[in-house]
Amino acid sequence: xxxxxxxxxxxxxxxxxxxxxxxxxxxxxxxxxxxxxxxxxxxxxxxxxxxxxxxxxxxxxxxxxxxxxxxxxxxxxxxxxxxxxxxxxxxxxxxxxxxxxxxxxxxxxxxxxxxxxxxxxxxxxxxxxxxxxxxxxxxxxxxxxxxxxxxxxxxxxxxxxxxxxxxxxxxxxxxxxxxxxxxxxxxxxxxxxxxxxxxxxxxxxxxxxxxxxxxxxxxxxxxxxxxxxxxxxxxxxxxxxxxxxxxxxxxxxxxxxxxxxxxxxxxxxxxxxxxxxxxxxxxxxxxxxxxxxxxxxxxxxxxxxxxxxxxxxxxxxxxxxxxxxxxxxxxxxxxxxxxxxxxxxxxxxxxxxxxxxxxxxxxxxxxxxxxxxxxxxxxxxxxxxxxxxxxxxxxxxxxxxxxxxxxxxxxxxxxxxxxxxxxxxxxxxxxxxxxxxxxxxxxxxxxxxxxxxxxxxxxxxxxxxxxxxxxxxxxxxxxxxxxxxxxxxxxxxxxxxxxxxxxxxxxxxxxxxxxxxxxxxxxxxxxxxxxxxxxxxxxxxxxxxxxxxxxxxxxxxxxxxxxxxxxxxxxx
Numbered sequence: 368x369x370x371x372x373x374x375x376x377x378x379x380x381x382x383x384x385x386x387x388x389x390x391x392x393x394x395x396x397x398x399x400x401x402x403x404x405x406x407x408x409x410x411x412x413x414x415x416x417x418x419x420x421x422x423x424x425x426x427x428x429x430x431x432x433x434x435x436x437x438x439x440x441x442x443x444x445x446x447x448x449x450x451x452x453x454x455x456x457x458x459x460x461x462x463x464x465x466x467x468x469x470x471x472x473x474x475x476x477x478x479x480x481x482x483x484x485x486x487x488x489x490x491x492x493x494x495x496x497x498x499x500x501x502x503x504x505x506x507x508x509x510x511x512x513x514x515x516x517x518x519x520x521x522x523x524x525x526x527x528x529x530x531x532x533x534x535x536x537x538x539x540x541x542x543x544x545x546x547x548x549x550x551x552x553x554x555x556x557x558x559x560x561x562x563x564x565x566x567x568x569x570x571x572x573x574x575x576x577x578x579x580x581x582x583x584x585x586x587x588x589x590x591x592x593x594x595x596x597x598x599x600x601x602x603x604x605x606x607x608x609x610x611x612x613x614x615x616x617x618x619x620x621x622x623x624x625x626x627x628x629x630x631x632x633x634x635x636x637x638x639x640x641x642x643x644x645x646x647x648x649x650x651x652x653x654x655x656x657x658x659x660x661x662x663x664x665x666x667x668x669x670x671x672x673x674x675x676x677x678x679x680x681x682x683x684x685x686x687x688x689x690x691x692x693x694x695x696x697x698x699x700x701x702x703x704x705x706x707x708x709x710x711x712x713x714x715x716x717x718x719x720x721x722x723x724x725x726x727x728x729x730x731x732x733x734x735x736x737x738x739x740x741x742x743x744x745x746x747x748x749x750x751x752x753x754x755x756x757x758x759x760x761x762x763x764x765x766x767x768x769x770x771x772x773x774x775x776x777x778x779x780x781x782x783x784x785x786x787x788x789x790x791x792x793x794x795x796x797x798x799x800x801x802x803x804x805x806x807x808x809x810x811x812x813x814x815x816x817x818x819x820x821x822x823x824x825x826x827x828x829x830x831x832x833x834x835x836x837x838x839x840x841x842x843x844x845x846x847x848x849x850x851x852x853x854x855x856x857x858x859x860x861x862x863x864x865x866x867x868x869x870x871x872x873x874x875x876x877x878x879x880x881x882x883x884x885x886x887x888x889x890x891x892x893x894x895x896x897x898x899x900x901x902x903x904x905x906x907x908x909x910x911x912x913x914x915x916x917x918x919x920x921x922x923x924x925x926x927x928x929x930x931x932x933x934x935x936x937x938x939x
Contacts, residue, residue: 416640416641416914416936416937416938416939417640417641417642417643417644417937418640418642418643418644418664418915418932418935418937419643419644419646419662419663419664420643420644420645420646420663420664420665420926420927421645421646421647421648421654421657421663421666421667422438422441422442422625422645422646422647422926423438423647423648423649423651423654423667423787423816424438424647424649424785424787424816424817425438425621425622425647425815425816425817426438426439426442426625426817427439427816427817427820427821428603429442429443429446429603429608429616430602430603431443431447431506431585431586431588431590432506432509432510432515432517432519432586432590433515433517433518434585434586435518435519435824435856436820437836437925437926438816438925440585440925441645441925441926441929442616442625442627442645443585443588444585444612444925444929444930445612445613445614445627445643445929445932445933446608446610446612446614446615446616446627447585447588447589447610447611447612448462448463448490448588448611448612448613448633448634448635449462449463449582449583449584449585449587449588449589450462450463450464450484450486450503450567450582450583450587451464451467451579451582451583452583452930453583453839453921453923453930455919455921455930455931457839457840457921457922457923459579459580459583462583462635463486463487463490463498463503463589463611463634464484464485464486464487465485465486465487466485467579468482468483468484468579478574479571479574479575479877480570480571480572480573480574481568481569481570481571482568482569482571482578482579482582483562483566483567483568484500484503484566484567484568484569484582485565485566486498486500486503486564486565486566486567487634488565489634490611490634491611491632491634492591492609492610492611492632493609493610493611493615493630493631493632494609494632495632496591496609497564498589498611499561499564499565500561500562500563500564500565500566500567501561501564502589502590502591502592503559503561503567503587503589504559504560504561504567505589505590505592506586506587506588506589506590507523507526507557507559507587508532508554508557508559509590509592509595510523510586510587511523511526511529511532511533511554511557512532512533512554513532513533513534513535513536513545513550514536514545517586517855518824518855518856519584519586519855519856520533520586520855521533521848521851521853521854521855522581522584522586522848522855523581523586523587524853525571525572525573525575525578525874526557526558526559526569526570526571526572527556527557527558527570527571527572528553528556528557528558528572529557529558531553531556532550532553532554532556532557534853535549535550535553558570558571558572569582573875574875574877575874575875576841576843576874576876576877576879576882577839577841577843577844580839580840580841580844581839583839584838584839589611591609594607594609604619605617605618605619605625605626610630611630611632611633612630612633612933613629613630613633613635613637613638613932613933614627614628614629614630614633614638614643614932614933615627615628615629615630617642622647623646623647624644624645624646624647625644625645625647626642626643626644626645627642627643627645628641628642628643629641629642633933635933636933636934638932638933638934639917639933639934639935639936640932640935640936640937641937643932646662646663649786649787649788649816650787650788651667651669651787651788651789652669652671652788654666654667655667655668655669655672658910658912664911664912664914664915664937665909665910665911665912665915665918665926665927666909666910667789667908667909668908668909668910669788669789670728670729670730670789670792671730673729673730673731673732673908674730674731676910682910684913685910685911685912685913686908686909686910687907687908687909687910687911687918687920687927688732688906688907688908688909689906689907689920689922690741690742690743690904690906690907690922691741691836691904691905691906691907691922692741692743692744692836692837692840692922692923693741693834693835693836693837693904693905693907693922694736694739694740694741694834694835694901694902694903694904694905695736695832695833695834695835695902695903695905696736696739696832696833696834696899696900696901696902697719697782697797697830697831697832697833697899697900697902698828698830698831698832698833698858698859698898698899699712699830699859699897699898699899699900700826700828700829700830700831700858700859700860701859701860701861701898702826702860703829704778705769705771705777705778705780706829706830708769708770709896709897710765710766710768710769711766711769711771711777712896712897712898712900713755713765713897714762714763714765714766714769714805715762715801715805715900716755716762716897716900716901717755717756717757717758717759717761717762717765718757718759718762718800718801718804718805719757719797719800719801719804719900719902720757720800720804721735721736721737721756721757721901721902721903722735722757723757724793724796724902724903725903727796728792728793728796729903732906732908733903733904733905733906734903734904734906735902735903735904736752736901736902736903736904737751737752737753737755737756737894737901738751738752738890738894738901739835739845739846739849739850739890739893739894739899739901740842740845740846740886740890741904741905742904743922744837744840744841744842744845745840745841745842745879745883746842746845746883746886746887746890748887748890748891751887751890751891751894752894752901754894754895755894755897755900755901759803759804759805762804762805763804763805766805773806774805774806774807777807779810780807780808780809780810780829780830781809781810781811781812781829781830782794782797782798782809782810782811782812782829782830782831782832783812783813783814783819783822783828783829783830783831783832784811784812784813784814784819784831784832785813785814785815785816785819785820785832786813786814786815786816786819787816790813790832791811791813793832794811794813794832795811797809798811809830819831823858824858826858826860828858833858833899834905835849836923836925837922837923838923839923840922840923842873842882842883842886842890843870843873843874843886846866846870846886846889846890846893847870847874850863850866850889850893850898851866851867851870852864852866852867853867859898859899860898861893861896861898863892863893863896865892866889866892866893869885869886869888869889869892870885870886870889872885873885873886873889907920907924907927909927911927914937914938914939915935915936915937916935916936916937916938917931917934917935917936918931918935919931919934
């Protein structure tokens with residue numbers, strides 16, 4: 368998930384990660400590469416500048432096991448090195464592992480249930496200590512610990528014993544008391560084992576077509592048990608955090624900026640920038656002004672400036688525009704009236720003019736969304752959700768059919784969003800749409816970005832902005848985590864037995880075409896039930912200074928090019 372703190376954040380799956388052509392992307396999404404991504408560019412020198420970019424909001428955490436929003440993930444992926452990483456074309460490459468496991472090299476067992484990773488011998492922590500397979504085992508089991516409440520834990524339920532361990536404390540609705548002895552036994556039964564210092568093995572309960580892609584994600588990054596035990600909750604602060612990635616954190620001035628420098632013990636090619644400075648500016652206009660004044664090396668473009676930028680020949684030399692694997696919507700909390708009534712949700716969906724949103728709020732950048740899986744992702748269905756195209760007359764009839772003629776009898780409706788200039792424009796557009804097309808007044812509630820993250824994860828919102836960017840390029844990253852009854856990022860409370868059964872079948876299906884058909888059926892169920900007003904499929908629109916060299920954007924970046932900040936250089 369990358370969750371998108373909508374605005375500054377984003378749920379990934381915001382994240383959260385653009386091939387130059389999506390037709391080509393569709394051909395290579397399921398391929399697995401055996402070599403690391405290219406790390407050099409002719410004519411670019413090493414370590415000759417400072418790279419500055421805006422996170423747009425204070426990270427709620429930079430604990431890899433707990434990170435689920437784009438501004439957290441953009442930091443975590445610089446500090447830690449996992450088993451595998453994605454190439455720019457979104458195929459897989461080894462990172463801390465020597466090779467990508469396969470049946471041919473003995474890394475995947477014939478029954479598809481055992482994955483063995485052999486680690487490089489030169490991996491060290493930033494304090495010089497060797498990284499062990501036991502650090503990966505500790506991290507995986509910590510992420511699954513029910514007391515940690517990691518949102519990505521359910522991604523890994525196909526590991527043997529993972530679901531039983533992670534759900535030992537029950538659910539929010541039906542909590543269980545935890546017996547420490549029983550919990551320790553469940554932990555021991557989880558199918559993650561360090562066979563020795565350099566060999567890590569996962570045992571699955573059933574085949575999982577996308578397990579290698581899951582193994583590339585940040586929740587499985589290695590962690591130091593001794594330091595977490597010693598430092599407690601402060602282990603992620605500058606001066607305490609020890610990492611194994613290309614960079615090390617040197618400063619975190621909360622609500623202002625984070626600074627990192629190259630890790631002298633990093634096993635890969637050394638980063639070519641002197642330092643990275645992540646600014647925390649929540650106002651996109653202030654971010655844009657900082658770019659114009661030379662304080663930032665890249666910026667998003669404020670909606671009010673989009674048309675001028677697109678028509679201006681000079682800034683166009685700095686313009687990066689591409690489709691993203693990213694969708695935004697408006698998520699209902701189905702546990703709170705009136706959104707426990709599907710007809711109310713459907714009426715609101717019909718009352719929102721997505722095309723007008725893209726034209727007026729996004730200034731023509733992006734496309735109207737009527738379903739969840741975006742263009743460019745296998746499983747995208749351009750016809751899904753067309754029954755909810757803008758139709759205010761039908762919206763009013765549905766609302767009346769739900770027992771609320773002209774809105775009578777409806778409780779007060781509040782809409783929550785992460786406080787930023789862009790999100791304010793989205794919220795005000797929504798407010799105007801419901802007033803004009805349904806006669807409904809809604810209260811707008813901006814929330815500081817870190818508090819908004821908690822509001823969503825604690826499911827204390829009524830109606831809120833939702834964003835999702837691909838964690839890995841497969842439909843199973845888009846549907847079960849958000850809409851499955853047990854999905855770790857399902858914050859709407861949506862539950863459908865039919866959806867769960869289709870998702871279960873799709874996750875275990877080895878045939879790619881049949882998998883896509885199953886996911887298509889599952890998405891159509893969600894679209895009909897309308898737990899979310901699908902709003903837009905996002906396009907990435909950035910300005911980047913010409914002195915920034917070697918930037919390699921992908922369709923899954925938490926921030927532009929952030930999967931490869933270890934390969935950029937600054938030549939002012």
